[in-house]
Amino acid sequence: MTTVEPRSAVARPGRIPRPRAGRPDERDAELERLRGENAALRAQVQSRADELDVATRMLAARAQTMTSVIDAVTEQSIIGTDRDGVIRVWNPGAEKMLGLPRTEVVRKRSIVEFHVPDELEAEAAACGSAAGLAALVHAAQEHGSDVRDWTYVAADGQERTVSVAVTPRSDDRGVHAGWNFVGTDMTEARATERMKDQFVSLISHELRTPLTSILGYLELVLDEDGEPLTDEQRTYLTTVERNADRLLRLVGDLLFTAQVDAGRFSLDPRDVELAGVVRAAEETARVTADTAGVEIVVELPEQGVVVPGDAVRLGQACDNLVSNAVKFTPAGGRVTLSVRSGWAAPDGTVSAEPRPGADPVAQLAVTDTGMGIPSGEQTKLFTRFFRSSTARRNAVPGVGLGLAITKAITTAHGGTLDVVSAEGEGTTFTLTLPRATA
Structure with a gap:
């Protein structure tokens, strides 16, 4: 006996069977959801492709710009x-x-x-x-x-x-x-620097020899007891001697800068008491200060402050700072020399009391009540032969070597040289050096 399937249960070829009677249309809903996700994915892929295209063009443009x-x-x-x-x-x-x-x-x-x-x-x-x-x-x-x-x-x-x-x-x-x-x-620039240094050294040596001889003979003449000089002659010869000394100092400064540039600047390190350096500088500048009507004040701590260094070079640095302060201070003004010990933090700030991570330092400051330095020129002060506009305007004598030399000496001692100044209000130079501790 042959069994015949119900006609309604057989699907016709090529047609999707309809949902059975009584089932919700879940398949259509699922298809619609998948179509939506597919559209979203297509949109996302297109967006990423657009972003990639923009990034590629930006990279290409950047590479082209860099190459150009x-x-x-x-x-x-x-x-x-x-x-x-x-x-x-x-x-x-x-x-x-x-x-x-x-x-x-x-x-x-x-x-x-x-x-x-x-x-x-x-x-x-x-x-x-x-x-x-x-x-x-x-x-x-x-x-x-x-x-x-x-x-x-x-x-x-x-x-x-x-x-x-x-x-x-x-x-x-x-x-x-x-x-x-x-x-x-830098071929030409380095050659020019070498020629300049050779010229400075040659001229300095050639000038120092006759100047030393001139000063020697002047000393003999001024100290001669057999034939005393007239007051007028002594005045003339004293003027000659003073200017010859000035030239000899200038020659020494030129030689020193040449040694620094050539890397031949050396130190004779020992323990140096800064109070002695300051008193010597004050004594050296006293006559000039008195003549100019400038008061010099020295402020020293009760306990000595000792730094490792070259006493001669540190004295030279202090002399330069004090000499400049006196020259730039008008009559009735004051120059103050002070020394203090402190502690330098890694960021460079100095405090009176020790702090974790701070190093012991000594500070030698020279403060004047003079004409000050324009703020725009202060970064150039330590450049050789630079002279501030206030110096030129007020006809202050000098050639612009003192601060460059002082900076070189400070750096050689592992220290720093800072300036604080306001035009018309005065200037403070602070020399900070590593301090010896017991």
Whole structure:
């Protein structure tokens, strides 16, 4: 017997069966929900694609801008390398400085090939690194950047003194990818500096010899008892002696600045009592101050303040500060010399009481009630031969070497020299030095 299925239970080919009678239309609802999610996903993908397209175009524009900037630099060499020193960036400035086109260098040459081997070996020995690229980048690797003079060798064999700034280079993920070398040709500038220093040293030596002789003979004449001088003659010769002394001091200052620039400035370190330095400076300036009608006041602590240093150089620094203060203070004014001990925090602030992490220091301050220094000129005060507008306007004598020398002496002692001044109200120079402790 053959069983016949009910006709209503058989689905026709190619047609979706309708929901059975009595079931809610869940399938249609599910399909509608899936269509909605699909549309949302499509919209999200399109949004991400648009964002990616914008980011790609921004990166391309940024790369193009950076390339344009690098290519626009023609007076400085910009060289980028990978981690092994192989050159990847070579701008027109590098082409001009080293005489090779980009096509002959990029991915073909190492930065080391453009350096003097002996110079790299000497640096490697000094810093304890391997020769070659390691010697070039060890300081930048340790401190994040490094600027110093190196000798570049051009394609024609010509050597050039170049101030090179070295910095690490990272890729888009922040991973170390190599090194950047930005070089400024200092060949002519360094040659000019050497000639200037040689000239200063030569002239200074040539002037010092006859001046010493002149002063010696003047002393003999002024002290001669056999044939006493008339008052007029003594006045003339005393004027000559005073000006010869002034010239001799100027020659000494020129020689000192030449020694500082040449790195030949040395100290004779001992324990120095600052009270003695201040009293000597006050005694030296007393006659000049009295003549100018300027009062000198000395303020010293009951307990001595001792610093490790060169007594002669510290005396020279103090003399310069006191001499300047007297010159810039009009009659009726006051110059105050003070010494105090303190504690310097890492941020440079000094307090009277010890604090955690603070180092013992001594401060020697010279304060005047003089004409002051314009605020815009105070950063230039320690530059050689710089003279403030107040000095020029009031015809204060000087050549602008005293503060530069004082700054060099302070730095050599591991200290700092600060200035606080207001035009028309006076000036305070504060010399802060490491203090000896028992």
